[in-house]
Amino acid sequence: MLNFDYSIPTKIFFGKDKVNVLADELKKYGTRVLLVYGGGSIKRNGIYDKVIDILKENKINFWELSGVEPNPKIKTVKNGVDICRKNLIDIVLAIGGGSSIDCAKAVAAACYYEGNPWDIVADPQKIGKVLPIASILTLSATGSEMDRNAVISNTETNEKLGTRHPDMAPKFSILDPTYTFTVPKNQTAAGTADIMSHVFEEYFQKTEGAYIQDRLAEAILKTCIKYGIKAIREPENYEARANLMWSSSLAINGLLSYGKNSKWSVHPMEHELSAFYDVTHGVGLAILTPHWMEYVLDGSTLQNFVDYGINVWNIDEGLEKYEIAQKAILRTKDYFVSLGLPSKLSEVGIKEDKLELMANQAARFGDVGSFKPLSANDVLNIFKAAF
Amino acid sequence: MLNFDYSIPTKIFFGKDKVNVLADELKKYGTRVLLVYGGGSIKRNGIYDKVIDILKENKINFWELSGVEPNPKIKTVKNGVDICRKNLIDIVLAIGGGSSIDCAKAVAAACYYEGNPWDIVADPQKIGKVLPIASILTLSATGSEMDRNAVISNTETNEKLGTRHPDMAPKFSILDPTYTFTVPKNQTAAGTADIMSHVFEEYFQKTEGAYIQDRLAEAILKTCIKYGIKAIREPENYEARANLMWSSSLAINGLLSYGKNSKWSVHPMEHELSAFYDVTHGVGLAILTPHWMEYVLDGSTLQNFVDYGINVWNIDEGLEKYEIAQKAILRTKDYFVSLGLPSKLSEVGIKEDKLELMANQAARFGDVGSFKPLSANDVLNIFKAAF
Numbered sequence: 001m002l003n004f005d006y007s008i009p010t011k012i013f014f015g016k017d018k019v020n021v022l023a024d025e026l027k028k029y030g031t032r033v034l035l036v037y038g039g040g041s042i043k044r045n046g047i048y049d050k051v052i053d054i055l056k057e058n059k060i061n062f063w064e065l066s067g068v069e070p071n072p073k074i075k076t077v078k079n080g081v082d083i084c085r086k087n088l089i090d091i092v093l094a095i096g097g098g099s100s101i102d103c104a105k106a107v108a109a110a111c112y113y114e115g116n117p118w119d120i121v122a123d124p125q126k127i128g129k130v131l132p133i134a135s136i137l138t139l140s141a142t143g144s145e146m147d148r149n150a151v152i153s154n155t156e157t158n159e160k161l162g163t164r165h166p167d168m169a170p171k172f173s174i175l176d177p178t179y180t181f182t183v184p185k186n187q188t189a190a191g192t193a194d195i196m197s198h199v200f201e202e203y204f205q206k207t208e209g210a211y212i213q214d215r216l217a218e219a220i221l222k223t224c225i226k227y228g229i230k231a232i233r234e235p236e237n238y239e240a241r242a243n244l245m246w247s248s249s250l251a252i253n254g255l256l257s258y259g260k261n262s263k264w265s266v267h268p269m270e271h272e273l274s275a276f277y278d279v280t281h282g283v284g285l286a287i288l289t290p291h292w293m294e295y296v297l298d299g300s301t302l303q304n305f306v307d308y309g310i311n312v313w314n315i316d317e318g319l320e321k322y323e324i325a326q327k328a329i330l331r332t333k334d335y336f337v338s339l340g341l342p343s344k345l346s347e348v349g350i351k352e353d354k355l356e357l358m359a360n361q362a363a364r365f366g367d368v369g370s371f372k373p374l375s376a377n378d379v380l381n382i383f384k385a386a387f
Numbered sequence: 388m389l390n391f392d393y394s395i396p397t398k399i400f401f402g403k404d405k406v407n408v409l410a411d412e413l414k415k416y417g418t419r420v421l422l423v424y425g426g427g428s429i430k431r432n433g434i435y436d437k438v439i440d441i442l443k444e445n446k447i448n449f450w451e452l453s454g455v456e457p458n459p460k461i462k463t464v465k466n467g468v469d470i471c472r473k474n475l476i477d478i479v480l481a482i483g484g485g486s487s488i489d490c491a492k493a494v495a496a497a498c499y500y501e502g503n504p505w506d507i508v509a510d511p512q513k514i515g516k517v518l519p520i521a522s523i524l525t526l527s528a529t530g531s532e533m534d535r536n537a538v539i540s541n542t543e544t545n546e547k548l549g550t551r552h553p554d555m556a557p558k559f560s561i562l563d564p565t566y567t568f569t570v571p572k573n574q575t576a577a578g579t580a581d582i583m584s585h586v587f588e589e590y591f592q593k594t595e596g597a598y599i600q601d602r603l604a605e606a607i608l609k610t611c612i613k614y615g616i617k618a619i620r621e622p623e624n625y626e627a628r629a630n631l632m633w634s635s636s637l638a639i640n641g642l643l644s645y646g647k648n649s650k651w652s653v654h655p656m657e658h659e660l661s662a663f664y665d666v667t668h669g670v671g672l673a674i675l676t677p678h679w680m681e682y683v684l685d686g687s688t689l690q691n692f693v694d695y696g697i698n699v700w701n702i703d704e705g706l707e708k709y710e711i712a713q714k715a716i717l718r719t720k721d722y723f724v725s726l727g728l729p730s731k732l733s734e735v736g737i738k739e740d741k742l743e744l745m746a747n748q749a750a751r752f753g754d755v756g757s758f759k760p761l762s763a764n765d766v767l768n769i770f771k772a773a774f
Contacts, residue, residue, distance in 0.1 A: 001629040003402025008395060014646065015390025209626035212610040212633055219602030226598065239596035242388040246599055246646070255642075259401065259633070 023058035030090020072103035080107030098142025130167035141191030143252030160275035177241035189339035190282025192228030265369025290333035410445035417477020459490035467494030485529025517554035528578030530639030532560035547662035564628035576726035577669030579615030652756025677720035
């Protein structure tokens with residue numbers, strides 16, 4: 001197990017009707033709030049109206065940054081920064097999924113940065129002071145509600161990059177599983193794949209002796225596998241939505257990564273798909289993951305896949321090790337298909353002639369991942385297998 | 388899953404030589420520190436000298452409350468309060484295991500309480516302001532390094548009670564697994580039993596739909612089972628000590644309890660053993676746990692034990708359910724014996740004629756536990772079975 005400095009300061013208010021804490025929690029930071037949200041879903045399902053009522057009743061002033069894109073764009077961040085500066089915003093409140101929360105984080109950090117906001121995305125070291133951030137979660141997927149990361153896209157340069165800062169962790173997040181009852185099946189599926197991918201990125205690593213982290217990872221994987229499909233079949237099953245929602249936060253808040261080396265593999269590859277084609281993040285991950293697993297399976301990674309097969313998929317431990325590993329990969333692939341997710345890059349509009357460009361872009365900072373470091377050529381091979 | 392408000396603010400500095408952060412972290416709260424520690428072990432193994440060197444080098448003033456008992460006593464708390472008030476202490480730093488940390492917490496809370504310090508133990512509602520608390524952990528057991536609880540004994544009244552307050556969570560704790568290399572076998576065993584019991588108290592509950600919490604609990608149990616015995620056989624095995632240490636914190640910091648109903652069963656029973664006989668807490672838990680399991684096993688609790696047997700002990704899921712449950716209980720009992728722990732109350736000096744008094748005392752606030760609520764008579768039956 002590696003040394004680590006653990007700090008997960010975000011408070012979570014979890015459960016039905018927890019939005020009732022909103023006014024009191026916001027007032028700890030001020031009375032001038034920037035709301036950040038995406039499309040119309042929060043208006044259709046009543047969450048927007050509920051929040052506005054609470055703000056008005058409690059005389060909390062608010063401004064709005066709406067229309068945040070599924071892969072939030074730097075120009076939207078810039079608009080948010082302008083609103084914050086002009087109106088002396090005290091706290092940025094995202095309502096939505098990871099896109100809205102990531103956008104809110106970037107706005108909060110860029111607000112205090114004098115230069116081009118893209119600078120703080122490209123180089124997290126440039127982040128100094130950050131406005132307080134809070135969130136009301138409406139989609140179980142990215143875990144942005146409890147972590148310090150934000151992913152922002154730049155359409156001018158076809159770049160999608162992650163940035164991070166301790167003060168970008170939300171001060172509090174409200175997780176009401178009933179808010180995800182109206183999430184469509186395809187988004188529930190993509191969200192589940194995203195959560196599972198966050199766990200895979202931490203689980204499939206070579207750090208010695210991080211036993212407890214790996215068993216905790218398996219616990220979250222089992223939860224996703226059980227409840228992802230259940231939430232798709234029964235969208236208003238509270239138990240399923242609650243377990244998925246809490247999984248989304250715990251998968252990436254640090255619980256699984258503290259004590260491990262965790263340079264990620266599949267996310268950097270997927271970011272290129274989203275940057276070039278605006279593919280839904282979780283869909284890209286679900287397509288790439290089994291092909292990545294097949295590609296990196298060798299003598300040095302075999303035991304990880306054996307543990308995965310036995311502990312997560314209950315595959316008979318009496319079988320030959322490679323058989324266990326291959327069965328586990330197949331089960332993973334089949335599970336994503338059972339959620340209704342595509343299994344080929346060609347199914348989501350990606351063109352074969354862009355694979356090489358995207359592979360080179362994914363590896364432009366060096367090898368991808370630390371489980372089995374991948375060159376641009378390795379990434380291209382995985383893209384081709386997934387095509 | 389029940390609604391919950393999650394807040395785990397303690398920062399953890401985990402790993403070899405992490406004590407190097409001590410001066411910088413303390414200075415965030417002030418330069419007048421009360422050290423709280425127990426017997427001579429931290430002086431024998433060099434940790435005391437190391438800390439004193441750091442404090443002196445950094446011109447941090449310190450006072451000392453030493454001789455904290457294994458079950459810390461209220462008179463020791465009073466002595467600590469006197470030192471804090473007289474010397475305008477900024478932060479209370481415990482060095483040791485749960486006893487030192489619990490004592491530090493009670494001192495920090497009682498410092499701002501005008502009446503008898505025992506009042507804030509008997510009634511947590513009376514806790515107001517609390518001095519900042521930090522810890523350097525030297526024993527993996529109670530989890531006090533990352534929770535908000537303290538257990539204090541009153542020898543005048545034969546009472547041992549737990550108190551709690553959000554501000555009693557340490558601001559930071561330093562967890563260096565090498566500091567536990569010199570922990571004797573019997574204390575390593577008792578500590579492992581204590582950690583496992585914290586997990587059992589949360590795991591064996593009837594809350595519906597808290598699936599993720601239960602799988603996380605199993606992850607920690609598997610870790611304890613693997614590394615408890617390993618740490619006893621190889622005291623300087625870093626991997627074993629690290630996994631046990633992190634288990635001790637995660638078992639009780641809220642990760643397993645948020646979202647569940649968790650009125651504990653075995654701890655309140657054991658507290659009477661310690662209050663009357665000063666039994667080592669983890670030893671008392673190890674003796675009582677299997678007998679408690681046998682006593683509460685019935686149709687309404689069967690599935691919990693089946694899950695436990697299959698998921699933690701890998702018992703064949705094809706067996707009949709009661710057989711799985713009984714095998715799981717036997718495995719638990721055998722495991723504690725394999726650690727060298729006693730399995731009978733009579734082995735640790737407890738007299739049969741006190742069982743009824745202790746049972747009545749355990750149930751004096753009403754039924755014990757919520758998994759299967761236990762009357763004084765139930766507790767007596769368990770004590771007799773364990774005698």
